[in-house]
Amino acid sequence: MTETIYALSSAPGKAGVSVVRVSGPAAGQSLSILTRGKTHSPRKAHLSYLYDGEQVIDHAMVVLFAPPASFTGETVVEYHLHGSRAVIDSLFTVLASQPGHRLAEPGEFTRRAFENGKMDLTKAEAIADLIDAETQSQKDQALQQMSGALSALYEGWRERLIKSLAYVEAIIDFPDEEIPDSETAKAKPGIELLCADISAHLNDNRRGERLRDGLKLVVIGAPNAGKSSLVNLLAGRDVAIVSDISGTTRDVIDVPMTITGYPVILSDTAGLRPEAVGETGHDKLESEGIKRARARAQTADIKILVFDGTAPQRCSATFDLHDENALIVINKNDQITPAQKQIYADIPNAVFVSAQTQEGISEFLDVLSAKIKQVMDVPRGHVSLTRARHREALTHALGRLSHALNAPSPELMAEDLRLSARALGRITGRVDVEDLLDVIFRDFCIGK
Ligand SMILES: Nc1nc2c(ncn2[C@@H]2O[C@H](COP(=O)(O)OP(=O)(O)O)[C@@H](O)[C@H]2O)c(=O)[nH]1
Ligand SMILES: [Mg+2]
Numbered sequence: 001m002t003e004t005i006y007a008l009s010s011a012p013g014k015a016g017v018s019v020v021r022v023s024g025p026a027a028g029q030s031l032s033i034l035t036r037g038k039t040h041s042p043r044k045a046h047l048s049y050l051y052d053g054e055q056v057i058d059h060a061m062v063v064l065f066a067p068p069a070s071f072t073g074e075t076v077v078e079y080h081l082h083g084s085r086a087v088i089d090s091l092f093t094v095l096a097s098q099p100g101h102r103l104a105e106p107g108e109f110t111r112r113a114f115e116n117g118k119m120d121l122t123k124a125e126a127i128a129d130l131i132d133a134e135t136q137s138q139k140d141q142a143l144q145q146m147s148g149a150l151s152a153l154y155e156g157w158r159e160r161l162i163k164s165l166a167y168v169e170a171i172i173d174f175p176d177e178e179i180p181d182s183e184t185a186k187a188k189p190g191i192e193l194l195c196a197d198i199s200a201h202l203n204d205n206r207r208g209e210r211l212r213d214g215l216k217l218v219v220i221g222a223p224n225a226g227k228s229s230l231v232n233l234l235a236g237r238d239v240a241i242v243s244d245i246s247g248t249t250r251d252v253i254d255v256p257m258t259i260t261g262y263p264v265i266l267s268d269t270a271g272l273r274p275e276a277v278g279e280t281g282h283d284k285l286e287s288e289g290i291k292r293a294r295a296r297a298q299t300a301d302i303k304i305l306v307f308d309g310t311a312p313q314r315c316s317a318t319f320d321l322h323d324e325n326a327l328i329v330i331n332k333n334d335q336i337t338p339a340q341k342q343i344y345a346d347i348p349n350a351v352f353v354s355a356q357t358q359e360g361i362s363e364f365l366d367v368l369s370a371k372i373k374q375v376m377d378v379p380r381g382h383v384s385l386t387r388a389r390h391r392e393a394l395t396h397a398l399g400r401l402s403h404a405l406n407a408p409s410p411e412l413m414a415e416d417l418r419l420s421a422r423a424l425g426r427i428t429g430r431v432d433v434e435d436l437l438d439v440i441f442r443d444f445c446i447g448k
Contacts (some may be wrong), residue, residue: 002074004030005104005112006095007425008088009447015083020091020361022101023109027075030098031064034249035090040077042066050079052092057090058082072109104223107444111437114429121429121440122150125387128444129212135263135301137376141211149383150390151428153201157194158424161401164190165417171410184410191401191417198398201385207376208384209391210301214256214263215372218296221306223247225272226331229355230306231255231268234365246272250289252296260369262376267300268428269293297321301373304329307344309336309352314343322347328369329364331355377379389440397423 001283004024010017031040034050034057042064063273070076095101107128114124115277126145129235130399133139144150163189210216219227223246232238235255241248254270270289297303303326305318310332322328327348334354345348351367353360385391387437397420404416425431 004098004101004107005094005289006101007104007109007447009078009109010083013083014085015342017080018083018088019083020079020088020095021073021109021114022077022079022095023070023074023104024100025075026098026100027077028064028218030095030101031062031111033098034094035062039066043069043317050081050094052094054092055090057094058087066205068118069143071118072112073118075114093169106446107441108446109448111441114437119434121150121152121278122390122427123148124429126150127448131445135258136261137211138263141208141384144173145386149161150386153383154390154424154427154428155398155430157198158421158428158430160190160194161417161421161424164194165414168414168417172414183403184407184413187413187419188405191236191405195398195405196400198394198401202398204384205375206385208386209388211376211384212260212386214265215302215376216267216296216304217302217304217368218252218267218293218300219263219270219292219304219306220297220321221268221271221318222308222311225271225308225311225315226355227271227306228268230353231266231328233267233355233358233361234259245284246273247272247289250285252292259286259365259372262372262428264372267296269296272315301325302327302368304368308329308332309340309344311340320370324374327351327364327367328352333357333360354396393427397421 002024002272004026006020006022008018009021010019032038036072038048039047040046040048040062046062047059048062049059050062054400060082061077063080065071065076065078067074081091096103108129110119111126113119114121121240123146126142130139130142130146130255133142167187168184175427178290200420217410219231221227224244228240228242228249231240231253232242235257240253245268249268249270251270255268256267257264257266270286270293271288273286303321303323305321305326306329307314307318309330328344329352330344330352333352333391334355334357336352341352348369351360351364353364355361385394388407400420400423406415407413407416423432
């Protein structure tokens, strides 16, 4: 017997209106108890008194959804209450005392919607992403995925794969006859084409995942170059300690923010100083910080290399990290001499700024925004891969497909194709995903 679940679906705390959602076979019964037997027709808003015995709980708007035409596919009742803690507590007390009722777990409403065939897994994940979206671009991506663009793509691939599989299985079904190699060869162009499509999708620079999780920007440079000053300036608040004592920043400090509509995580790091690599006391701590800074530089999407323009030479430990994903910033332009400026003359795109007077900062932001756009921009209508879970399944599917191309017999080829189709099916939840569900829905909040 399925339990009936309930939860506050709007944000907790005082509000104009709060929404409590109840879903399950007994949702109609509790509605009847709460409203003293008043009839509610489905999909109509009713203004009803809710009672706890003799006591009025609230005068609320109630909407009943009859199965299967509801979010979860079950009977659903939405109570639009006055957003008061006392009102919600009273309603919860009554609901808790109803037979078969219990509080919902995180993501349980969406999980039921998936289990009742109302949506596939990519759409369920898109709902979580939409709720979490903080920027326009994240919202657009989640909406696109929710509209089914991603499931259409993956299901389309799975169908093509199943056609190839059917063809190979037909060959196996004629065991008496000698099968010429040319027959299995006929299945190959379709598989090769599919391999190319999946590879291209996988090879998209992790755009979708970056958009979802935030682009990683890391600020790297020698001690006292002004890294923390620059991070504070970009963050618009003091997130990192600025001081003229080198080695002040030890651990990596991550600051989430939005730049030109894209979510980024800006990381301040310890200053690179090769001579500080030691094993004891102050040096040991600092060298650990430097190790972490270097590790971040490796995994960052964009590196911001900061140089102290007033230093006698340019820091080679920093300059060594220069590549196509790096931006070069020369700081302390307020104190720089023409001779010092000459040190950077060979770097064509260096931006001179002063974190102190803020000169050059808006120019730097322009350069940074252009770089972010270059990394993130997706042609309109392009469907991006959004999750590591999908990437993993696609990589697996692709591996099996390549294997199938070299299979020594139609039987082994068919087996590879079956495994590949299964990997694709796991993305949308078409095939056995029971083991995945707990992991996927754990990310949701209660009431969703
Ligand atoms: N004159 C000048 N001093 C700066 C500028 N930016 C930072 N500083 C100073 O340089 C020192 C080191 O700055 P900080 O941001 O802590 O550098 P970090 O070690 O790279 O994080 C501090 O005393 C800052 O006040 C700048 O643009 N001009
Ligand atoms: Mg610092």
